[in-house]
Amino acid sequence: LLNRDRLQHLFQSKPYWIPDDDCSMCMLCNAKFSLLNRRHHCRACGRVACGACCKEKATLQYLKDDPKKVRLASLYKV
Incomplete structure (x- = not known):
């Protein structure tokens, strides 16, 4: 897990998103993606999970114009 300072930095700026075509498995658990196991982008780091x-x-600071809660990878326990 990351410390609080690193988490705050991640939440302030939009990350580079890993392209879907570059990732056939979850970047955290290595589960293969399929029609039933869909890809999701972490809005904090851009990883595909x-x-x-x-x-x-x-709620992420860089999305202040749309302040709803968004999906994060589980390694960012908030």
Whole structure:
């Protein structure tokens, strides 16, 4: 897990998103993506993860114009 300072930095700026075509497996648990196991992008770091690894939600500063909670990779416990 990351420390609080690193988390705050991640939440302030939009990350580079890993392109879907570059990732056939979850970057956290290595589960293969399929029609049932969909890709999700972490809005904090841009990694591609499965639904099981991308359950956390938080409001991110860089999305201040649309202040809803968005999906985060589970390694960012908030």
